[in-house]
Amino acid sequence: MNILVFTKRVPATQEEELRILGDGKEVDLSKLPFKVNDWDNYAVEEAVRIAEKTGGTVTAISIGDAESDEVLRRAIAMGVKDGFLIEVEKVLQDPYARAMLAYNFLKKENIPFDTILTGVQSEDDQFASVGGILAALLKVPYSSMVIGIDNVENDHLILRRELEGGLQERVKVMLPSVLSIQSGINEPRYVSIMGVRKASKVERKVFKAKDYEESMSSLIEVVKWVYPLKKGGATMLSGELEEICKQILGIIKEKGVYQ
Amino acid sequence: MSCALIVGEVRRGIFEERNLDTIGISSLLGKETCLLIPDNAYTISEKQVDTIIKVKTDEEAFLNPLNLVGIVEQAMNTYGKPDFVLFTHSSSGMESAAYLSGSFGLPLITDVSGYDKDTGAFYKSYYSDKIFGEFRCVGQAPYVLTVRSGSFKEFVAEKATSPKIEFIENVAVNTSRTFIEYVEEEKTEIDITKAEFLLSVGRGIGNKDEIPNYEELAGLLRAVLSGSRPVIDKMWLPKPRQVGTSGKTVKPKVYLAMGISGAFQHIAGMKDSDCIIAVNKDAGAPIFQYAHYGIVADMHKVRDKLKEMVKG
Numbered sequence: 001m002n003i004l005v006f007t008k009r010v011p012a013t014q015e016e017e018l019r020i021l022g023d024g025k026e027v028d029l030s031k032l033p034f035k036v037n038d039w040d041n042y043a044v045e046e047a048v049r050i051a052e053k054t055g056g057t058v059t060a061i062s063i064g065d066a067e068s069d070e071v072l073r074r075a076i077a078m079g080v081k082d083g084f085l086i087e088v089e090k091v092l093q094d095p096y097a098r099a100m101l102a103y104n105f106l107k108k109e110n111i112p113f114d115t116i117l118t119g120v121q122s123e124d125d126q127f128a129s130v131g132g133i134l135a136a137l138l139k140v141p142y143s144s145m146v147i148g149i150d151n152v153e154n155d156h157l158i159l160r161r162e163l164e165g166g167l168q169e170r171v172k173v174m175l176p177s178v179l180s181i182q183s184g185i186n187e188p189r190y191v192s193i194m195g196v197r198k199a200s201k202v203e204r205k206v207f208k209a210k211d212y213e214e215s216m217s218s219l220i221e222v223v224k225w226v227y228p229l230k231k232g233g234a235t236m237l238s239g240e241l242e243e244i245c246k247q248i249l250g251i252i253k254e255k256g257v258y259q
Numbered sequence: 260m261s262c263a264l265i266v267g268e269v270r271r272g273i274f275e276e277r278n279l280d281t282i283g284i285s286s287l288l289g290k291e292t293c294l295l296i297p298d299n300a301y302t303i304s305e306k307q308v309d310t311i312i313k314v315k316t317d318e319e320a321f322l323n324p325l326n327l328v329g330i331v332e333q334a335m336n337t338y339g340k341p342d343f344v345l346f347t348h349s350s351s352g353m354e355s356a357a358y359l360s361g362s363f364g365l366p367l368i369t370d371v372s373g374y375d376k377d378t379g380a381f382y383k384s385y386y387s388d389k390i391f392g393e394f395r396c397v398g399q400a401p402y403v404l405t406v407r408s409g410s411f412k413e414f415v416a417e418k419a420t421s422p423k424i425e426f427i428e429n430v431a432v433n434t435s436r437t438f439i440e441y442v443e444e445e446k447t448e449i450d451i452t453k454a455e456f457l458l459s460v461g462r463g464i465g466n467k468d469e470i471p472n473y474e475e476l477a478g479l480l481r482a483v484l485s486g487s488r489p490v491i492d493k494m495w496l497p498k499p500r501q502v503g504t505s506g507k508t509v510k511p512k513v514y515l516a517m518g519i520s521g522a523f524q525h526i527a528g529m530k531d532s533d534c535i536i537a538v539n540k541d542a543g544a545p546i547f548q549y550a551h552y553g554i555v556a557d558m559h560k561v562r563d564k565l566k567e568m569v570k571g
Contacts, residue, residue, distance in 0.1 A: 021555075100360060132354055135357075143354070168441070183488065184491060219397060220397060225393070226391065251552060255534050
């Protein structure tokens with residue numbers, strides 16, 4: 001089975017304070033570390049597991065700047081065979097434009113596939129849309145929130161989708177298809193720095209986004225960036241650790257759940 | 260028609276409460292509200308929408324994005340092109356909205372949690388709610404939005420008359436994706452929805468070896484240990500202990516959140532707790548916006564001190 005998996009390099013913002021620059025026109029990401037998008041890590045792992053089971057191959061594709069080569073090397077270290085970088089000059093905010101770029105690339109370069117995997121969403125823009133738009137452009141079936149692939153056959157997959165409240169649904173999807181992979185589907189394998197260095201020796205191909213821009217105009221645009229509106233907000237407890245913990249115990253006693 | 264076409268989310272015979280947010284934003288947008296649902300006896304308030312289009316199909320086929328695209332197209336051909344097509348930002352809504360956008364080249368903004376009537380801008384979260392983007396659509400309508408649960412239900416306006424009922428029949432069923440069955444979560448002895456005091460741990464816990472330390476603290480405090488998605492994904496705690504939209508919705512008397520930054524999917528599952536206490540070393544963590552009490556500190560140090568004090 002030929003599997004393509006999209007992987008994206010994103011800023012690690014979990015514990016970082018973010019600043020908006022220049023009248024809301026830009027978010028300052030200059031001092032942030034970057035990493036592979038969490039959901040894509042699960043998608044790469046799942047792709048490699050399917051290939052290991054079925055004897056197929058996996059190609060990782062990244063849309064991003066030259067630095068995105070880093071996530072391709074990581075994917076190769078996890079067991080992916082090839083890496084393709086579609087190098088863009090500026091960030092594409094519109095998921096439709098990103099999906100159209102991917103679609104044009106696959107068509108123009110005549111890349112064969114049985115299934116395409118993406119992460120459910122990316123940590124930065126959280127659109128959760130590129131996989132679905134790409135599937136529609138390719139006119140193939142789509143499933144998102146995939147939390148389990150129970151069966152892989154030549155012409156179809158049996159998979160589980162995560163719904164709300166702990167419920168899942170099992171569906172049959174014919175191939176070729178596009179799937180968006182939910183976190184928790186597997187335990188992504190550990191990749192050592194040595195492994196990533198070794199993967200550097202595997203050739204990655206670089207393509208320029210400008211060669212695939214047909215029908216790629218954005219359908220939405222960002223007017224500006226803003227900080228979240230302050231809601232009620234917490235009463236912040238401060239002081240020495242012992243004093244803070246005393247206050248916590250006082251609160252839970254007052255609520256009657258601890259004596 | 261100048262309206263908002265709402266794709267109603269129904270699951271196992273229930274008209275999901277999050278539909279109120281799509282109905283609410285359509286009121287805010289000043290549009291007539293046209294609700295698309297499978298033809299079933301769902302309990303919805305009679306006067307919340309202007310028109311209900313009942314689709315002669317079962318709900319699993321209706322929620323399949325491959326069929327839904329055809330259903331929306333049929334609705335547009337029969338009743339005219341709407342200004343908006345609205346979905347809930349859920350497992351089903353995210354899937355179908357993207358497929359619809361790709362099928363017809365429609366502008367799409369997902370996870371919309373705010374709207375500015377004066378500028379026409381939609382607000383959407385970036386970087387786990389640390390920054391928001393003000394977006395506008397520049398392509399041809401209808402604009403496709405997925406709407407964050409809990410963001411607009413307060414704007415649901417009662418209509419003067421009961422809704423007009425229309426029907427769509429002869430729906431084409433695509434067989435390249437088919438529903439097989441629902442899979443229920445395994446039943447466990449501990450039901451976190453019944454606990455009065457939950458100690459919940461998140462990504463900040465760092466590694467699996469720390470779990471027993473928090474189990475011990477929970478035991479000392481007579482709390483039940485639960486977790487946010489990253490902890491469950493790594494299988495450090497079992498799935499039935501997950502708090503959030505894909506796990507359980509809880510309303511304990513006290514919710515002590517340690518090392519949880521507060522993704523909206525988690526917040527949606529615990530925001531109605533009577534008292535929320537959050538411990539996080541990132542002062543900018545979104546959970547502090549929802550907590551009643553906040554502590555900016557290393558969760559492990561707080562844990563050790565609490566243990567020491569409780570043990571006396």
